[in-house]
Amino acid sequence: MKNIKIIEVKSEIGAGTRGASLGVEAIKIAALDFMSNFFVHFPTETIETENKLLFEPIESPYAKRIKGTLTLYERISKSVSETIKANLFPVILSGDHSTAGATIAGLKMARPQAKIGAIWIDAHADLHTPFTTPSGNMHGMPVAVSIAEDNLDCKVHDVDENTLKTWDALKNIGGIAPKILPEDIVFISLRDYEKEEEHLIKKYGMKIITTSEVRRKGPEQVARSVFRYLSDCEYIYVSFDVDSLDASISKGTGTPVTNGLREREVEDLISKFMQHRKICCFEITEVNPTLDKENLMAEIAFNILQRSVNVLLLN
Numbered sequence: 001m002k003n004i005k006i007i008e009v010k011s012e013i014g015a016g017t018r019g020a021s022l023g024v025e026a027i028k029i030a031a032l033d034f035m036s037n038f039f040v041h042f043p044t045e046t047i048e049t050e051n052k053l054l055f056e057p058i059e060s061p062y063a064k065r066i067k068g069t070l071t072l073y074e075r076i077s078k079s080v081s082e083t084i085k086a087n088l089f090p091v092i093l094s095g096d097h098s099t100a101g102a103t104i105a106g107l108k109m110a111r112p113q114a115k116i117g118a119i120w121i122d123a124h125a126d127l128h129t130p131f132t133t134p135s136g137n138m139h140g141m142p143v144a145v146s147i148a149e150d151n152l153d154c155k156v157h158d159v160d161e162n163t164l165k166t167w168d169a170l171k172n173i174g175g176i177a178p179k180i181l182p183e184d185i186v187f188i189s190l191r192d193y194e195k196e197e198e199h200l201i202k203k204y205g206m207k208i209i210t211t212s213e214v215r216r217k218g219p220e221q222v223a224r225s226v227f228r229y230l231s232d233c234e235y236i237y238v239s240f241d242v243d244s245l246d247a248s249i250s251k252g253t254g255t256p257v258t259n260g261l262r263e264r265e266v267e268d269l270i271s272k273f274m275q276h277r278k279i280c281c282f283e284i285t286e287v288n289p290t291l292d293k294e295n296l297m298a299e300i301a302f303n304i305l306q307r308s309v310n311v312l313l314l315n
Helices: 020-033 051-055 068-085 097-110 140-148 161-171 195-204 211-231 263-274 296-314
Strands: 001-011 044-046 088-094 116-121 185-188 207-209 235-241 281-284
Touching: 001 068, 020 281, 020 296, 044 263, 068 088, 068 097, 068 161, 068 281, 088 097, 088 195, 088 296, 097 116, 097 140, 097 235, 097 281, 116 263, 161 211, 185 211, 211 263, 235 263, 263 281, 263 296, 281 296
Parallel strands: 001 044, 001 088, 088 281, 116 185, 116 235, 185 207, 235 281
Antiparallel strands: none
């Protein structure tokens, strides 16, 4: 039986819209509303945030609050690494998606020789860099950080020296870069990305499974094809951004996009993933209750969390 540890990251310094730092508590409130004692069962660690930076001027326009992001990467990667080394399964509840690069770093630091794969369930590719970003928000960059990619082919901005130094430190956290290879990432329900990100997807031939493909093939077949594709990887991380859900349901997130998955489709799909012995970590991110009505997004996230963990415990 897998022993689970919950790691809470109530940070939102990587997002462009305020409120994602409240997502973790919103998910816990959803559990209470469902009369569930889910959060009583598992040890929990809360990572200290740098949200105070939200009240300070932005130093780096092309990588907003990147110094705070680096501090978080150090804390989170250490926590994830220690969790794995203690033979616990980390379940991460995070505010914004920028810190997912730290989760991957922690997995790699715990298993430096292992080949790590990622299932990235997200409307967005998160493949921007300070050289290409349209917004400067760090939650658009964790995949680029993890594959240690600058994407200078598509350079739009001249980045100052301090930002560059911190960006390099982010990529090299734990003394290993890249943490994961582009061909070991599978995007699911990806549908909103810029031409600079598309350049990298094409350059590396990164795998995308569209919403319609999930619908057409069904969770069983999709899961089989994902694990076949990632068969060389020894450990696989699942990152679930709630904006992978269709905009009609994912109101409570900063960047909703149409043509997404339905709640049941995500639930069934992640449950199938969780049955596989190579899955080593699960993350839920980008719930923003300030944009929501009646905590619906957090309730959906909690249902997915609870079912996923139950499947994990059974397998």
